[in-house]
Amino acid sequence: MSFLDPLWSDLAASFTATPAPVATxxxxxxxxxxxxxxxxxxxHHKPAGLRTHMLISVAAALFALLSFELLEISRQLGGAETGARNDILRLIGAVTSGVAFLAAGTIVVNAGRxxxxxxxxxxxLAGAVGLACGTGRIGLAGLAAGLTVVVLWLFRRLEDAVEHKAAREAAEEAAARAEAGLLARARHPGSEAE
Structure with missing residues (x-):
């Protein structure tokens, strides 16, 4: 027996509920x-970018995979499955709370904005996508990730168009007021002192 045998045995025990290729x-x-x-x-140079979202999603998937492993260990030890199943449901809440804590750090209020x-x-959403992947719902996760990217890219374009239109209208309105003020002063030359 090699000194590596216990290490390989321990590594293999990590994949009792979900085979290693599936977990990967x-x-x-x-x-x-x-x-x-x-x-x-x-x-778009936001405070949480590529690596942060990837880490959140992988962590959530890992927590989901771990919950299956813990359920399998509980089953093997003759534990009550209902208690273990409740812990799986708590996992979703724990991941959501953890991600909410991280997300709160990106939200800033400055001058009323x-x-x-x-x-x-x-x-x-990256946390939810990770949970879906970890539970084997990769199609659902892909659909959610795809819709998220559509919302982030497409609707940003729409928001930009609306903001540009609003800025253009505000500039036109300011120019019209300035022109009206110049016309009024031209008609009544001493009135600005009043």
Whole structure:
């Protein structure tokens, strides 16, 4: 018996509920999908970008995989499955709370304007995508990640168009008021002193 045998045995025990190739696929899928969400945030120089979203998603997937492993250990030891199942449901709340804590750090209020809400929501979604991947719902995670990227890219374009239109209208209104003021002063030359 080699001194490596106990190490290999311990490593193999990590994959009792989910085979290693499946766990790898789920973690990689979480990383890629979290990266898709994070790339958009990174592209726009937001406080939480590519790496943060990837890490959140992989961590959430890992927690989901660990919950399956703990359930399997409990089953093997003859533990009550109902208690273990409740712990799996608590896992979702714990991951959500942890991500919310991180996301709160990106939200800033300055001069009455709130910034960072979309980044925080993206982080929250990256956690959900990771949980979905970790539980084997990769298709659902892919759909959610795809929709998230559409919302972040497409609706940013729409918001920019609306903001440019509003800025243009405000500039036109200011120019019209200035022109009206000049016309009024031209008609009544001493009235600005009043």
């Amino acid at each position: 696929l789920r973690l990689v899928a979480a990383m890629v999908m979290g990266g898709l969400i994070g790339f958009e945030r990174e592209w 709130v910034k960072g809400l979309t980044t925080g929501a993206g982080m929250w």
